[in-house]
Each structure stands twice: as C-alpha cells, then as structure tokens.
Amino acid sequence: LFLLVFFIPFYIAYLLLNTIKIVRDFRLVLCFTLIAWCFYLYIFWKLGNPFPISNRHEFFSIEQCISRVGIIGVTAMAILSGFGAVNCPYTYMAYFIKPVTDKDISDAQKRLKQVMEIVATKKKRVAYIEHENALKTTFNSSFSSMNNKWNFLRRTLNSSFMSPSTNNLSYNLSTIKQDIVTYEEISSQLYTDLVDLQAIQQRIEYSKTFKGKYFHVLGHFFSLYCIWKILISFINIVFNRVGK
Numbered sequence: 001l002f003l004l005v006f007f008i009p010f011y012i013a014y015l016l017l018n019t020i021k022i023v024r025d026f027r028l029v030l031c032f033t034l035i036a037w038c039f040y041l042y043i044f045w046k047l048g049n050p051f052p053i054s055n056r057h058e059f060f061s062i063e064q065c066i067s068r069v070g071i072i073g074v075t076a077m078a079i080l081s082g083f084g085a086v087n088c089p090y091t092y093m094a095y096f097i098k099p100v101t102d103k104d105i106s107d108a109q110k111r112l113k114q115v116m117e118i119v120a121t122k123k124k125r126v127a128y129i130e131h132e133n134a135l136k137t138t139f140n141s142s143f144s145s146m147n148n149k150w151n152f153l154r155r156t157l158n159s160s161f162m163s164p165s166t167n168n169l170s171y172n173l174s175t176i177k178q179d180i181v182t183y184e185e186i187s188s189q190l191y192t193d194l195v196d197l198q199a200i201q202q203r204i205e206y207s208k209t210f211k212g213k214y215f216h217v218l219g220h221f222f223s224l225y226c227i228w229k230i231l232i233s234f235i236n237i238v239f240n241r242v243g244k
C-alpha cells in the first residue's frame with residue numbers, strides 16, 4: 001500500500017522531471033517533484049469523495065487508502081475489460097477482416113514504385129537545373145572583372161552556352177520542388193496503405209491457423225457477452241434495479 005500510494009507516484013514524478021530536463025538543479029527537481037506528488041495526493045483523495053466511503057477512520061488511514069485504491073483499480077479493470085471485450089471480436093473475427101488478395105498488394109506496390117520513380121526523376125531534374133545555374137553563375141562571375149571591350153565577347157559566349165531552355169529550367173525550379181513535396185506526401189500515403197494491406201493479409205493467414213480459429217470463436221463469445229451486458233444494463237436503468 002505504501003508503494004502504491006506514496007513511493008511509486010513520487011518516483012514516477014521524479015523520473016519525468018529528471019528526464020524532461022526542464023530544471024537542471026537537483027534541489028529544484030526535488031522541489032517540483034514534491035509539488036507534483038502533493039497534487040497527486042490531493043487528486044487521489046478527492047476521487048473518493050463521490051463514493052460512499054466510511055469517514056469513521058482517521059485521515060490517511062489504511063482503510064481510507066485501500067478504499068481509494070479499490071476505486072481506481074476497479075475503474076481501470078472495467079475500462080480494460082470493456083476494451084478487451086470489444087477489441088477481441090474486432091481483431092480476430094473474420095467478419096471484420098477486409099478481404100485482401102495478392103493482386104491488391106501487387107497493385108499497391110506498383111503504384112508506390114511509380115510514384116517513387118517520379119520523385120527520383122524530378123530530384124534528378126532539380127539537381128541538373130541547380131548544376132546549370134551554378135555553371136552560369138561561375139561563367140558570369142569570371143567575366144565580371146574584364147574590361148568593356150570584352151562585353152561583346154561575353155554576350156556572344158552567353159548566347160552560345162546558355163540556351164533559352166536553361167532559363168526556362170531555372171524558372172521552373174520552384175515548381176518542380178513543390179511537385180516533389182506533393183509526390184512525397186502521396187508516396188508516404190501509399191506506403192501506409194501498403195503496410196495496412198500487408199497487415200490485413202497477415203491477419204487473414206493467422207485466422208486460418210488453429211489459434212486463429214480459437215480466437216475467432218472467442219470473438220463470437222465476447223460479442224454475445226457485450227450484447228448481454230448492454231441489455232442487462234438497459235434493463236437495470238429502466239426498472240431502477242439496484243443490487244442488494
């Protein structure tokens with residue numbers, strides 16, 4: 001009980017503050033840990049106020065602590081059991097598994113490969129344009145210090161080496177980079193879809209095994225159990241049935 005109520009929460013708060021590295025000084029870390037621990041104790045104690053816990057015992061007595069630990073434990077078990085009762089049928093029942101064939105996975109792989117090839121081609125295009133721009137900058141700077149009598153020669157060489165297509169490539173550089181970002185987002189989504197399809201195929205293969213069939217039957221059982229609990233809860237609420 002001492003570990004659950006006092007030591008473990010204090011140690012968790014200390015580890016969190018020490019890992020985040022917001023405060024470097026050990027004394028400040030210890031001080032903030034005490035503040036967080038006191039706040040936890042306040043919340044822990046207030047949790048028991050809405051419940052019929054006997055107040056005849058002393059403050060922070062064993063009975064008071066056990067009652068509040070029981071409230072948290074029962075609530076956590078109810079949440080986990082409810083999640084398990086719903087998640088088990090959804091995970092293992094063949095009814096909830098989307099049919100996936102090898103052709104679906106092959107088509108997804110082809111689409112992903114095509115998009116990745118487009119991205120690679122556009123990145124090569126960007127590298128080529130940047131290389132051409134670098135050559136143009138170097139070429140222009142090499143003639144910038146010459147006299148005016150070389151201006152005619154420089155214009156001639158510029159017109160010879162730098163074609164209009166290069167200027168167009170430089171103009172479209174930002175557009176190509178934006179296309180690369182768009183195609184990379186598409187490839188990321190296609191990769192996620194491919195992973196999901198492969199996971200579903202693995203679930204289908206697993207459902208064909210003996211263990212998978214066992215969990216399939218267990219999923220039907222939990223489905224009936226969920227329906228039963230919903231009906232019983234509805235009846236108890238409507239007819240105000242209270243356990244004695």
